[in-house]
Amino acid sequence: RNELRCRTPQVRNHIQGAFGLPQQVDMTLDVYPAWAGKIHISTIEPDTYPWNGVYFDGVPVKIEALPAPGYSFSHWENNVLLSDTLNPVFNDLLSTGAVTFKAYFDSTSVGIAQVDDLGKGFSVYPSPATDYLVVLNEGEYVVQNCTYEIVDLNGKVIMHGALSNQSKKNVLDIHACTTGMYVVKITSKGQSVKNMRFAKL
Numbered sequence: 682r683n684e685l686r687c688r689t690p691q692v693r694n695h696i697q698g699a700f701g702l703p704q705q706v707d708m709t710l711d712v713y714p715a716w717a718g719k720i721h722i723s724t725i726e727p728d729t730y731p732w733n734g735v736y737f738d739g740v741p742v743k744i745e746a747l748p749a750p751g752y753s754f755s756h757w758e759n760n761v762l763l764s765d766t767l768n769p770v771f772n773d774l775l776s777t778g779a780v781t782f783k784a785y786f787d788s789t790s791v792g793i794a795q796v797d798d799l800g801k802g803f804s805v806y807p808s809p810a811t812d813y814l815v816v817l818n819e820g821e822y823v824v825q826n827c828t829y830e831i832v833d834l835n836g837k838v839i840m841h842g843a844l845s846n847q848s849k850k851n852v853l854d855i856h857a858c859t860t861g862m863y864v865v866k867i868t869s870k871g872q873s874v875k876n877m878r879f880a881k882l
Contacts, residue, residue, distance in 0.1 A: 705735055710730060710782050712730050712746075715730065718746060718786045720746055747769075754786055760781060767836070785836075787872075788873070803874065805865055810879055811882050816865065817850055818844070825846050840857060
């Protein structure tokens with residue numbers, strides 16, 4: 682029994698040595714809220730979280746956040762490997778000794794088709810922008826009580842506020858945003874409506 686307990690780590694050591702791989706990586710996967718989705722990694726899709734496994738640096742690994750029905754992917758919690766926390770798919774080398782991928786999901790419980798219809802009328806311009814960004818709501822459906830968040834690629838909220846119910850055109854002062862890529866996240870009554878990217882010069 683004692684030998685069997687040591688067998689798995691020893692096999693990993695043999696694999697690492699035989700293929701000349703830099704190191705083994707302690708992987709943790711987690712989701713929030715706990716019921717809102719799953720994470721697919723390589724060929725498996727854990728059912729319980731947080732989940733722990735061991736992978737190898739030097740071998741590309743695909744990690745994808747998969748929302749449950751009624752939810753949409755929001756962002757990853759930032760870690761040393763992610764260059765874009767708003768992309769639900771990571772496909773790269775695990776060049777670190779230990780890492781956690783935690784996926785955050787937003788509720789779309791008003792129904793996926795309805796959310797898509799509500800979001801069709803929203804757009805932003807210009808992109809790239811300098812001092813101001815315009816958020817337009819010109820769709821077939823009138824979306825009331827909307828709020829917005831401007832989020833950077835690390836998942837940090839830079840600005841937030843409410844959109845006017847009286848105007849289809851909202852002008853946002855984005856002086857606080859440094860040069861880079863951002864996402865404007867529109868919500869209505871706590872439900873995600875649309876995410877739109879723009880560049881800030």
